[in-house]
Amino acid sequence: MAIFDDNRFCKRFGLTTPIALAPMAFASGSELTAACARAGALGLLGGGYGDAQWTAREYSIASQMLSADNQAHARLGCGFITWRMAENREALDLLLEREQAPAALMLSFGDPTPFAKDITDRGIPLICQIQSMDQLPQAVDAGASVIVAQGVEGGGHGYSANEGRSTFTFVPEIADWLSQNAPEVMLLAAGGVADGRGLAAALMLGADGVLLGSRLWATRESLAADQAIEAAVQASGDDTARSLVFDVLREKQWPPEYHARCLRNAIHRAWEDRFDELKQAPEDARAAYREGVETHDYSRAHVTVGQGVGLINSNAKAEDIIAEIDAEARALLR
Numbered sequence: 001m002a003i004f005d006d007n008r009f010c011k012r013f014g015l016t017t018p019i020a021l022a023p024m025a026f027a028s029g030s031e032l033t034a035a036c037a038r039a040g041a042l043g044l045l046g047g048g049y050g051d052a053q054w055t056a057r058e059y060s061i062a063s064q065m066l067s068a069d070n071q072a073h074a075r076l077g078c079g080f081i082t083w084r085m086a087e088n089r090e091a092l093d094l095l096l097e098r099e100q101a102p103a104a105l106m107l108s109f110g111d112p113t114p115f116a117k118d119i120t121d122r123g124i125p126l127i128c129q130i131q132s133m134d135q136l137p138q139a140v141d142a143g144a145s146v147i148v149a150q151g152v153e154g155g156g157h158g159y160s161a162n163e164g165r166s167t168f169t170f171v172p173e174i175a176d177w178l179s180q181n182a183p184e185v186m187l188l189a190a191g192g193v194a195d196g197r198g199l200a201a202a203l204m205l206g207a208d209g210v211l212l213g214s215r216l217w218a219t220r221e222s223l224a225a226d227q228a229i230e231a232a233v234q235a236s237g238d239d240t241a242r243s244l245v246f247d248v249l250r251e252k253q254w255p256p257e258y259h260a261r262c263l264r265n266a267i268h269r270a271w272e273d274r275f276d277e278l279k280q281a282p283e284d285a286r287a288a289y290r291e292g293v294e295t296h297d298y299s300r301a302h303v304t305v306g307q308g309v310g311l312i313n314s315n316a317k318a319e320d321i322i323a324e325i326d327a328e329a330r331a332l333l334r
């Protein structure tokens with residue numbers, strides 16, 4: 001039997017490779033999501049903070065892009081930031097009402113329970129991204145079909161450096177718990193997977209597949225600016241940090257347990273040891289940050305990537321990245 005033929009994540013979602021695109025806010029737009037679905041992966045649109053207009057538009061465009069290919073279209077889903085849904089769930093409701101239901105809806109960062117039943121009652125698979133063993137029973141009880149174990153090496157938001165788990169120990173610990181308590185629930189590894197070695201390793205650790213953020217962020221179809229991707233291509237895995245610096249600069253109010261991993265650039269270094277000062281008087285730093293964003297100066301603007309950035313050496317097409325990761329993992333597993 002060929003590698004992945006009996007992979008239950010592939011079977012359940014009609015995938016040709018056990019890879020899901022992370023629903024990255026401001027990166028996983030219609031083009032990247034459709035490209036990943038076409039390449040045989042699960043395409044999760046980055047519904048992020050729940051902008052209803054953006055989500056409706058980008059989801060419809062992705063759906064149109066895939067309309068000629070039923071198999072690819074059946075791989076189109078979306079993800080949201082859970083704590084934002086508690087404030088405004090309009091974007092989620094829009095997708096729940098669509099005639100052709102999404103392939104899956106993913107919730108990350110917060111208690112999925114208040115939204116889970118509305119998703120699962122419609123027969124839509126619920127994917128929950130978690131950061132600690134504590135959160136696992138809650139996600140399973142909420143009806144998750146798939147758990148994403150997010151390690152602290154990942155890009156973007158996740159648990160703080162103190163609270164976060166490394167993917168390498170978190171995935172097998174969850175795999176053991178699921179095999180004892182909920183063997184029907186599938187598991188994806190997220191955080192630091194950026195090539196076929198990472199995919200093969202995740203499967204060896206007991207995952208059914210992987211959720212890729214940073215590696216697919218650095219693609220032609222991503223909404224990320226070319227200059228930001230170039231900064232990432234130049235960086236090594238040593239060059240990131242997990243903190244609240246950019247949340248203060250961007251004026252984002254996340255629950256306190258969540259910090260974000262980004263490139264540890266000049267503006268981050270300038271404030272990381274003076275964080276209280278930054279919080280008390282952020283105006284000048286915010287002005288410098290905003291100017292950085294406007295002028296694509298990534299010594300001052302944020303570049304959201306994880307430690308896997310050291311494995312990213314090109315800004316390629318998503319389809320080629322997925323094919324490369326898939327081929328490398330198959331060869332290793334063989």
Ligand SMILES: Cc1cc2nc3c(=O)[nH]c(=O)nc-3n(C[C@H](O)[C@H](O)[C@H](O)COP(=O)(O)O)c2cc1C
Pocket residue numbers: 022023024025027046047048049079080081107108129150153154155156157190191192193211212213214215217304305306307308
């Ligand atoms: C640019 C970027 C934006 C992200 N935005 C979101 C988001 O809106 N919602 C979410 O659930 N996860 C988000 N994440 C985290 C991913 O879901 C995933 O956990 C992470 O990217 C995995 O680690 P990796 O970056 O090493 O692949 C984001 C990650 C990145 C890199």
